[in-house]
Amino acid sequence: MKVNKKGALGLGALIAGSMLLLAGCASGTPAEESKPSSSGELTVWVDSERVDALKGAAESYTEKTGVKVNLVGKDNNTIKDDFIQQVPTGKGPDITMGAHDWLGELSTNGVVAPIELGDSADDYLPVALQASTYDGTVYMLPYAVENIAVLRNADIIPEPATSFDDMIAKGKAAGLKQPFVVEQGAEGNPYHLYPFQTAFGAPVFGTDASGSYDATDLQLGNEGGFAFADWLAAQGAAGTMNTDIDGQIAKDKFLAGESAFWLTGPWNVGAAVDGGINVAIDPIPSPTGEAAQPFAGVKGFFVSAESKNKVAANDFLVNYLGTEDVQLELFKAGNILPALTAAADTAASDPIIAGFQAVGADAVPMPAIPAMGSVWQYWGVAEAAIINGADPKATWQKLTDDVSAAIK
16 A cells, blocks of 8 residues: 655654654454553544455555554444543543534543544545535545535436525426425425525634634625525525425425426435436535635544544554555545545546535535534524525524534
8 A cells, every 4th residue: 555654664763762652552452341451552533334445554554663453343333422421431442433513522522532634635635625624723634525516417407506596496397396406304404405504605613813603704695695585585486495395205296307406415416316317416506606615524634632542542643544555445435525635536536426526525514613512502493494485684684693602
């Protein structure tokens, strides 16, 4: 496998000569039952579906440095809570796989250590690096970036839409009663509607000088937010947005050819292709002419704040998992755009991946700050109410007031 030899050889020598200082987590027993020891080992918690993708990197690292890497498959539904609970007790791994939007909770609980990317920082997609940074410090080695885009049935609509209105017009000209579908449901789904909100200049939060989200700068209720609310009400009245359409109904309509445009993520592409749809991936058509910016979800690896082997952990992440071949192995395991630019460009030889990459160039990281929890609590319900006919200005004002009060 390829490695970043400049960092790997130097740090390998440091590790070999300083094993007592770099004592790692014991393995041989489940990580949950073991405590860190002076064995010079790294324990890495990994989503069970991606263990095989990392075996080559683990073996290569051990061969190069003498530090054994133990990969422990974990349930993705419990890995975060297990990490938060075990790290303060001295148990758990040196490294865990996770998602960038865990960062606020992990940082608040003091369970993650900073990562030194060095010169390799510029090798990552900008949105991946931004998402891996919290309060100006990098805490995650990113390996994948995920965002939504428009899936278009190219047999029904041969060309992309130039705007939101053009999308609806094209679909109706093709004889479709519901040209466009997006997952909503009774409680709304603001994640899927966020690109349209950003097109009105209404992000959830502003950012500080370091580019990090600022919980004290709530932008949800700015002038653009109210303009978005008015637009959303108009879509509800026209039937373009409908809370009766949940994820399954949206999929069914697209697969049946009843809708030609579906705003969703890469996780649904397989079903569309298997269903015989000639799928094209398009930019999200803006209702305003400004860029419609979806959220980006970034996946990566964190170093435990209690790891006794932080130098080795950082070296393994940056110089082994942060290489093109390893990121492409992870891509094969999950079919999600790699975070490393070179790997992303290679993966984008597939036009589907290239489509999501192009849309992701406008994406913004989902806020990882703890205050975001207060937004999710009220956001979708307010949007659903507006779609269903509630007064947009009064409803959006209440949303803003509720979120502000909750944050304070």
